[in-house]
Each structure stands twice: as structure tokens, then as C-alpha cells.
Amino acid sequence: MTATTAFETELSQLISEYPRPAMAIVPALQRALDGEEGTTDARVETVVRLCGIEAEAARSFLETYPEAAGGSGPALCVGLSCYASGAGEVRERYREDPGVLGTASGPVRLVPCLGHCHAAPAYRDAEGRMFRVTLEGT
């Protein structure tokens, strides 16, 4: 029997917020990529085990995720979770006023998922920091 790691504890908390463990797969894998405890492979194995998914599904996500997330640079997620949480309105406000997202370093890409569905609508700034977008007056 192995000791529960801080990463397992963090993942268990995240997964408990979803109706089924497998539904937490995208943010769980994002945390595996972002995490500092252990190797990425070990963190991904933990995600696979706790989310109850096939390892192949995790590998396929990890192979396509960087492209889906728009590489690096500013990005606004307009995926399902984010759209349902107001990303469409954020996108419209951005089109009217590109400064609304506070970015002065080029265009903001619209992407299908940033792996932060739990903090929707998600925005990644030019430095790679993730934010939940809130608009004044909404």
C-alpha cells in the first residue's frame, strides 16, 4: 500500500466536484502537466487510476492538447464549460474592445479547452497564467 500523495489528495478534491470521475479528466490531466510533485508519467498514471479512464485516452489527450489549447500566448476558452459560464459574452466584449482582457501582447486565440474547466470561463494570459474571467457589470 502506498501513501496518499499531495497530488492524489488534490485530484480527489477536484474529482469530487464532478458527477462522475471521468468527467474531471481534462482539468485533472492539466494539473498533471502543471504539477511539481513526481514525474509527469507518475502524475498521469494517478489521473488514469483516479478518473477510471483508459491510459490510451489519457495519452491521446496529451498528444493533442497543446495544439487544442492554442500553444502558448493569450487564449480564451470557448469550450462547453466555459461557454456555459459566459465565455460567449466575454468573446463579444473582446471583439468590441480588445483591451477588455487586459492583453497588449497580440491577439487572443479562441480555443476549445484550456484544461481549467473548473474555473470557467478560463483565460490564459501571455505569461501562461490562468484566470477565471469576470466582466464588470455582469
Ligand code: FES
Ligand atoms: S471548457 Fe475546459 S477550460 Fe474551458
